[in-house]
Amino acid sequence: MATIGTPVRRREDYRFLTGGGTYTDDINRPGQLYAYILRSPHAHAQIAGINTSAAQRAPGVVEVYTGKDMAADSVGGLPCGWQVHSKDGTPMAEPPHPVLAVDRVRYVGDPVAVVIADTLGQARDAAELVSVDYAEEPAAIDPVAALQPGAPQVNAEAPGNLCYDWQLGDLAAVEATFAKATRIVKLDLTNNRLVPNAMEPRAAIGEFNRATGEYTLYTTSQNPHVIRLLMGAFVLHIPESRLRVIAPDVGGGFGSKIYHYAEEAITTWAAGKVHRPVKWTAERSESFMSDAHGRDHVTHVELALDGQAKLLALKVSTIANMGAYLSTFAPCIPTYLYGTLLAGTYTTPAIYCETKAVFTHTVPVDAYRGAGRPEATFLLERIVDLAADEIGMDPAELRRRNFIPKDAYPYQTPVALQYDSGDYGATLELALKAADYQGFEARRRDAMARGKLRGIGIATYIEACGIAPSAVVGSLGARAGLFESAEVRVHPTGSVSILTGSHSHGQGHETTFSQLVADTLGIPLDSIEIVHGDTAKIPYGMGTYGSRSLAVGGSAIVKAMDKVVAKGRKIAAHLLEAAEADVEFKDGKFTVAGTDRSKTLGEVALTAYVPHNFPHEELEPGLDETAFYDPKNFTFPSGAHIAEVEIDLETGQVAVVNFTASDDFGRIINPLIVAGQVHGGLAQGIGQALLEGCVYDKASGQLLTGSYMDYAMPRADDLPAFALSTNTTLCTHNPLGVKGCGEAGAIGAPAAITNALVDALKPLGVRHLDMPATPEKLWRIIQQHRAPLAAE
Amino acid sequence: MQKTVSLTVNGKPVSATVEGRTLLVQLLREQLGLTGTHVGCDTSQCGACVVHVDGEAVKACTLLAVQADGHSVLTIEGVATGDTLHPMQEAFRNNHALQCGFCTPGMVMSALDLVKNNPNPTEREIREYLEGNLCRCTGYHNIVLAIAEGAAVMRGEAPPNVHGAAAE
Numbered sequence: 040m041a042t043i044g045t046p047v048r049r050r051e052d053y054r055f056l057t058g059g060g061t062y063t064d065d066i067n068r069p070g071q072l073y074a075y076i077l078r079s080p081h082a083h084a085q086i087a088g089i090n091t092s093a094a095q096r097a098p099g100v101v102e103v104y105t106g107k108d109m110a111a112d113s114v115g116g117l118p119c120g121w122q123v124h125s126k127d128g129t130p131m132a133e134p135p136h137p138v139l140a141v142d143r144v145r146y147v148g149d150p151v152a153v154v155i156a157d158t159l160g161q162a163r164d165a166a167e168l169v170s171v172d173y174a175e176e177p178a179a180i181d182p183v184a185a186l187q188p189g190a191p192q193v194n195a196e197a198p199g200n201l202c203y204d205w206q207l208g209d210l211a212a213v214e215a216t217f218a219k220a221t222r223i224v225k226l227d228l229t230n231n232r233l234v235p236n237a238m239e240p241r242a243a244i245g246e247f248n249r250a251t252g253e254y255t256l257y258t259t260s261q262n263p264h265v266i267r268l269l270m271g272a273f274v275l276h277i278p279e280s281r282l283r284v285i286a287p288d289v290g291g292g293f294g295s296k297i298y299h300y301a302e303e304a305i306t307t308w309a310a311g312k313v314h315r316p317v318k319w320t321a322e323r324s325e326s327f328m329s330d331a332h333g334r335d336h337v338t339h340v341e342l343a344l345d346g347q348a349k350l351l352a353l354k355v356s357t358i359a360n361m362g363a364y365l366s367t368f369a370p371c372i373p374t375y376l377y378g379t380l381l382a383g384t385y386t387t388p389a390i391y392c393e394t395k396a397v398f399t400h401t402v403p404v405d406a407y408r409g410a411g412r413p414e415a416t417f418l419l420e421r422i423v424d425l426a427a428d429e430i431g432m433d434p435a436e437l438r439r440r441n442f443i444p445k446d447a448y449p450y451q452t453p454v455a456l457q458y459d460s461g462d463y464g465a466t467l468e469l470a471l472k473a474a475d476y477q478g479f480e481a482r483r484r485d486a487m488a489r490g491k492l493r494g495i496g497i498a499t500y501i502e503a504c505g506i507a508p509s510a511v512v513g514s515l516g517a518r519a520g521l522f523e524s525a526e527v528r529v530h531p532t533g534s535v536s537i538l539t540g541s542h543s544h545g546q547g548h549e550t551t552f553s554q555l556v557a558d559t560l561g562i563p564l565d566s567i568e569i570v571h572g573d574t575a576k577i578p579y580g581m582g583t584y585g586s587r588s589l590a591v592g593g594s595a596i597v598k599a600m601d602k603v604v605a606k607g608r609k610i611a612a613h614l615l616e617a618a619e620a621d622v623e624f625k626d627g628k629f630t631v632a633g634t635d636r637s638k639t640l641g642e643v644a645l646t647a648y649v650p651h652n653f654p655h656e657e658l659e660p661g662l663d664e665t666a667f668y669d670p671k672n673f674t675f676p677s678g679a680h681i682a683e684v685e686i687d688l689e690t691g692q693v694a695v696v697n698f699t700a701s702d703d704f705g706r707i708i709n710p711l712i713v714a715g716q717v718h719g720g721l722a723q724g725i726g727q728a729l730l731e732g733c734v735y736d737k738a739s740g741q742l743l744t745g746s747y748m749d750y751a752m753p754r755a756d757d758l759p760a761f762a763l764s765t766n767t768t769l770c771t772h773n774p775l776g777v778k779g780c781g782e783a784g785a786i787g788a789p790a791a792i793t794n795a796l797v798d799a800l801k802p803l804g805v806r807h808l809d810m811p812a813t814p815e816k817l818w819r820i821i822q823q824h825r826a827p828l829a830a831e
Numbered sequence: 832m833q834k835t836v837s838l839t840v841n842g843k844p845v846s847a848t849v850e851g852r853t854l855l856v857q858l859l860r861e862q863l864g865l866t867g868t869h870v871g872c873d874t875s876q877c878g879a880c881v882v883h884v885d886g887e888a889v890k891a892c893t894l895l896a897v898q899a900d901g902h903s904v905l906t907i908e909g910v911a912t913g914d915t916l917h918p919m920q921e922a923f924r925n926n927h928a929l930q931c932g933f934c935t936p937g938m939v940m941s942a943l944d945l946v947k948n949n950p951n952p953t954e955r956e957i958r959e960y961l962e963g964n965l966c967r968c969t970g971y972h973n974i975v976l977a978i979a980e981g982a983a984v985m986r987g988e989a990p991p992n993v994h995g996a997a998a999e
Contacts, residue, residue, distance in 0.1 A: 046996045048924055055932025056920040056939065058867015058907035065866035160850065238871045238879060238933040238967050290869075290933030291967050323872035545931030545968045711927045711994050715969060719930065722970030747876035747965070755961035755971040760954070784970070 042554040042564065046711035049550045050564065051543075060288040063242040063259050068316035071244070072101055074306055075162035076319065077152040077169050078328065079144035082178035082400040082740020083191060086142050086151070086171060093168040094154055099161030101313055103169065104305075105152045106139035114138055114308060117299055118273040119365040120265075122516040123203050123374050123396070131203035131396070134194035136364040138274065138301045138308075144173070145193055145363035146401050147742050148328025150301050155309055155317055178400035178740035182360040183337055185399045193363055193398035200398045202361050203370065207378040208391035208454055216352035216389045220343035224426045230414045231810045232335035232360065232733040233726075234750055235407045237544075239290020240321035241330060245306030249314055253281045256307045260286040261296045261542050262582020265519070267574050269299040269367065275308055279574075282307075286572040289544035293723070294406040295330045296544065297584050298367035302329075327745045332733055333407020335360035336373060336414050342422045348430055350441045352389040353381055355418065359396045362403035369405045370396065375515050376411030376503070382452035383419045384463040384499045384677060385441040390453045400740045406584065408723055408785040412502045420498040420790035421807065424797070428806075434497055434794070435471060439464060442499075448771075456503060458675045460768040461703060463499060469766050470497075470679040470701035479683070491685040493696075494799025498680050498790035504779035505590030505674035505770075522669040523587070524578040525595035527556075527603050529662040531648040533641025534566040540580010541592030542572050545719075546781065547712045548588060554708050555593060555775075559600050560640055561627025578665055586779030589708065590674045590770065597774045598666035606662060607643045613654040614638050614646060674770045674778040678702035680721075680787035682795040691818030693729055693796070699762045700787065705770040705778035713780045714763055720784020721761055726753040727785070728792035732811045751811075800824075836900040840865070841909025849896040856880045856891035858899070859906060867907040867936045871965065878964030881937040881944075882906045888944035890963070907936035910943070919943055922981035923974070925996050930968035938964050942978045950986055954979065 054060050091103040117136040124130055140149050152169050156162035179185035179193055185200045193200050217223060244257040254277055260266050263284040270284075271277045289296060306317045321329065336357050343352040359373035378392035423441075427434040443450050445462040452458065471477075479495045486493035506512070509520035524540040537552055549569040557564045570576055583592070604624050611629030612619040621632050630637035638646075646653060647662040683697035700717055707713050730751035734743040744750040769776030789810060796812050797805060803824035808816070837846045840863060847862045859865045859882070868891055871879035880891040883905040910917045916924065919942050929935040938961075945952060945960045952960065957978050958971070966974060980990050 046927075046994050048996050049927065049929075051932070052924040052929060053916070055929055055935050056907075056916060056923055057911050058865065058936055060867070060932050062866075062869070062933065064870070065860075067861075160852065236967055237931070238877060238965060239869070239931065240871065288932065290871075291931040293967070323874070323877070547930065711996055714994075715927045715930055715973060718970035718972040719968045720970075723967070746874045747872050748874050752876075752965050752967070753970075754965065755975065756955075756958040758958075758971055760975070761970065761972050 041558055043558045043708050047550055047554055047709055049547050050553060051547065051549045062239055062288045062290055063244065063257050064320045066244060066257055066287065068244060068246055071316040071318050072155050072157060072313065073159040073162045074309065074317050074319040075154045075159065075166045076150050076302065076305070077154065077166045079140065079147060079149040079151055081144055081173055081175050082147050082180065084144050084173035084175045086140060086144065087174050088172040089152060090170040091152065094165040097161065097165035097168055099157040100154060100165045102155045102309070103152060104309060106137055106141035109139055109308065110141055114304065115274045117301060118269055119370065120367045120518045121371040122518065123205055123370040124516065125203045126206045131370055132197035132201065133365060134196040138304045147740055148402060149363070153305050153309065155313060180399055180401060180735050180737045180740045182335065182358050182397045182399055185397050186358065186395065193400055197398050202396035202398055204393070204395050205374050206393040209389060210391045212389045213352045213354050213391040217343045217354065220351055221346040222344045222429065224342045224422055224429055226340050226422050226425055226807060228338050228418060228421060228807065229809050230334045230336040230338065230417055231727060233333040233407055233731050234327055234733050235293045235295035235330055235333060236752060237291030237293055237295055240323055240326045241296065241300065241302065242320040243303045243306045244316055244318045245310035246316040247310040247314060253283065254307055254311060255283045255285065256303055257285045257287065258303050259289050259296050261289065261292040261544055261584055263542070263572055263574050264540065264580050265582055266299050266303060270304055270307065274304045283575045286542055292544045293408040294333065294410055294584060298331055298405055324746050327750065328402060328742055331366045331403050331405035332362065333404065334414060335404050338418055340418045340422050342426055344426055348432055348437050348440055350385050350387040353387050355381060355392040357394045359394055360401065360404050361396050361398055362401045363398060364403050366403035366405035369403060371516065372406050372411045377415050379454045379456050380412050380415035380501065380503060381419060381454055383416065384443060384501050386443050388453060401735055408720065409782045412782065413786045413789055416498065416500040416786050417790045421793060424794045425806065435467065435476065438467060438497065438499055457672065458501070459672060459771040461675060461677050462766060462768050463677055466677065466701050466703055466766040467499060467679040469764055470681050470699050473701065473762055473764055474681040474683065474697060474699040476681065486685050490688050492688060492799040493683070493685045494795040494797070496682045496791045496794025496798055498787045498794060499678065500787045501675055501677045502782060502786055503673040504586035504676055504782065505670050505773065506585035506587050507673055508671060509669050519581070521581055522667050523591040523595045524580045524665065524667050525592065525599045526578050526663065526665040527596065527599040529603055529640065529644045531645050533562065533639065533644050535560065535562060536568045536570055537596060538570045538577040539592050539596065540577055540582065541588040542583040546583065546588060551589060551708050551712055552593065552596060555596060556600065562640060586676065586781040589775065589777045590773055590779050591668060591670050593775055593777060594773045595666050595668035598668050599664045602664035602666060603662060606658065606664065607640060609654065609658055610643045610646055611638045614652065671772040674705065674773065676702065676704050676778040676780060676783055678783055678787055680791040682791040684792065684795040684799055686796065686799050686817055688821055691814035691821060693812060693817065695725060695759045695792065697762065698759050700784065701764045701766055702780070702783050703766050703768055703778070704780040705767060706776040707765065716780045717763055717784045718761055720782060721788045722753050722758055724785040724788025725758060725792055728789045728810050728812060730757065730811050834897055836896055838899050838901060839903040841906060851897065853896040854892055855894040855896050855899050858896040859891060865906050865908050869933055869936060871933065876965065878937040878941060879934050881940040881964065883940060883944065888941055907939060910939065918984035919981035922977040922984060922990065925990060925992065926973045926977035926980060926994060928969060928973040928977035934964060934966045938966065938974055942981060945978065946982045946985055950982060952982060
């Protein structure tokens with residue numbers, strides 16, 4: 040029975056619903072000690088000295104280590120995995136990122152010392168006895184101010200706090216086009232800084248086996264092999280053969296668990312010193328000040344149009360906050376995952392983007408769900424809406440006039456990408472119909488009668504997923520390949536283990552990948568096991584981010600299954616005394632074409648492992664194949680999202696009354712799981728638009744939104760029920776035709792919501808709103824601009 | 832200061848020696864090995880640690896272990912009957928109401944508390960009740976559907992199967 044395309048319930052749910060999941064903090068190792076990390080209370084200070092002697096003598100304390108101890112042991116800094124070059128060809132400034140600060144702290148939360156004790160309580164108590172002599176200095180917090188002459192300097196290696204000044208596109212062509220444009224629309228906007236907030240706080244357990252010299256790290260990671268490579272090769276100098284990294288059940292990632300973090304190196308290194316396992320688990324307030332943050336752009340954008348409302352040229356200038364140090368993939372986010380997306384769904388012929396990346400005394404910033412693509416979509420869909428408003432045209436109509444036509448694929452954009460497939464017009468029409476766009480004005484009038492300003496907003500988006508062709512990203516500065524691996528192990532009795540380099544931290548791979556295998560090999564779901572997250576078990580894999588698991592990891596599984604079937608056909612041909620070319624594989628059986636003579640996959644597998652009657656001269660025993668899949672191109676999911684909001688005139692409170700998302704994800708394996716991915720992305724996108732904003736005090740650099748008391752996470756009563764639909768065009772270059780669905784919601788929703796709010800506030804003369812549109816912000820706007828309403 | 836506490840957990844009597852500052856959630860996770868109850872924050876906001884104490888939903892990060900002395904605690908590990916999921920757990924599975932699974936135990940324990948007090952909650956009542964439970968994965972859409980389904984089954988009605996979900 041075909042399972043692909045059907046809403047199979049998740050195989051992983053039983054353990055999570057019964058308390059049987061195994062997250063890193065659920066693991067306890069014999070003889071385990073606990074680490075407490077002392078962090079800087081200052082945004083910027085020199086460390087004049089650290090006195091650990093009182094802490095060393097405290098009850099239960101085994102060791103206290105500082106940055107000097109690690110430096111003395113030749114521990115390296117945390118490496119950056121992507122090198123971006125500036126306009127003038129010079130490489131980005133890449134300051135050292137010590138695991139524990141040595142002579143200077145650069146953000147509130149920068150790790151300074153680690154206390155290791157028998158219990159967590161003892162470690163925490165003793166940390167209070169560590170005396171750090173800080174000489175506080177002024178901090179650079181605001182990314183625009185940090186680029187001004189005389190701003191406090193974050194890293195000596197980056198004069199003026201500039202990491203790089205990057206560009207993409209043809210500036211001369213853009214300026215020539217602007218010179219002859221009928222209309223030019225300009226906008227200044229910010230993309231608010233966010234804290235990812237996976238519900239499981241990060242955790243790490245380092246372990247060292249004295250007998251074998253082997254290290255094991257249990258960690259909350261989206262990509263254990265990447266951690267093994269970065270930490271082993273660059274930080275602790277442990278060969279792969281003696282370092283095992285295990286990422287067990289992981290409670291959400293959203294990008295924040297891609298990176299190699301200091302605590303992973305600290306616990307692993309310390310375990311080697313004290314010869315006992317060392318466990319660290321973040322408190323939520325530690326997560327706020329140590330998980331890589333997301334977004335944080337300040338942008339000026341200009342759009343040129345002709346007299347028929349055709350987009351002619353786009354010019355974008357962005358300042359992107361990197362924080363105090365470069366996190367693992369930080370440099371590529373506001374460049375190659377941002378500037379390259381600025382064509383969006385449109386035929387704009389000339390595009391130019393420049394990005395200045397700047398260091399500030401804040402937590403490092405890196406990829407967060409969407410990563411660059413939500414920022415590109417937000418500015419593009421805001422300025423397109425603004426253009427429609429200035430022209431006096433329906434924003435849906437302006438979009439229709441400018442969509443890349445569905446017969447134009449493959450479509451080469453002016454910003455390096457080549458889209459393989461899509462049908463943006465039909466997707467938009469699907470969304471407009473589902474949202475009853477035509478009937479909106481009546482709903483607006485009805486709302487006004489109830490004291491509410493109602494607005495509707497459209498956002499279309501394109502994203503580049505399935506990251507990525509290794510040769511392409513290598514030419515753009517990636518220091519890693521971005522293939523994926525899979526091993527398909529058919530066991531003697533016909534059950535199958537799939538060892539995948541992808542990592543599931545909520546995405547449901549155990550179900551989706553099993554459906555893929557069940558349908559291809561013709562075996563029941565419950566005879567399939569999906570193994571992931573352990574470098575000692577799986578082939579070298581790059582992990583899960585950028586909506587890549589099915590497009591890249593799934594394609595690797597398909598490749599490996601193809602090899603299994605090819606070998607199985609040879610074995611079956613031998614057993615059936617037929618020509619290999621006459622043997623067909625279907626529904627789990629190898630059959631001699633046109634006959635009823637067949638062997639099941641199980642029979643072939645048994646023969647492969649008990650090879651008494653076996654073509655030894657031609658084949659090796661066993662039925663176990665590995666494949667690596669390196670994608671030929673990115674995949675390009677796209678969609679149209681429509682938000683409908685009501686703003687309470689008295690309180691500024693926003694209700695999202697309707698949210699419609701129509702998306703093109705290519706082929707869908709499990710619609711239940713795909714819908715769940717969209718729901719979650721939408722919640723994060725709506726959170727960014729209405730609730731979430733990471734705030735630092737601009738003078739002191741203190742993190743003002745450091746807990747769930749201050750940082751507004753979306754709750755159930757902030758969100759509506761979502762109306763979803765899909766309009767499918769297949770990806771043309773991977774064997775499954777899949778595109779990826781993990782980030783779509785977070786990409787489309789911020790612009791859709793903001794466009795709806797601006798539409799609602801149009802009677803008040805409001806032209807733009809920065810996110811998050813909190814009730815306070817809206818209440819102030821309403822108070823300032825209420826006169827026009829009263830006059831009506 | 833150490834103290835011995837005796838309580839009933841998932842129907843079984845247990846005793847443990849705890850510090851005065853030990854939280855109920857630490858007792859459950861670290862001393863009793865019941866790691867289904869999770870810790871997701873340090874301000875009693877996220878609800879990943881919700882358990883029932885004497886039948887009432889409580890955030891186990893907000894109660895000292897010594898306060899549970901003599902009381903009866905139900906955790907996620909005690910909700911199913913043998914291998915058979917409770918209707919609320921089954922409803923979460925039917926509706927894909929969990930992704931990473933980290934908030935799930937607290938969500939299920941809260942859902943049971945809601946339905947005990949309000950056997951037929953509306954969508955709005957479910958959303959408002961969940962104010963104390965954060966989920967970062969699902970956008971709550973399917974959690975709301977699951978709780979409505981779980982409540983319906985607990986009232987003796989047939990599950991609606993809104994997704995047409997197929998058994999695996």
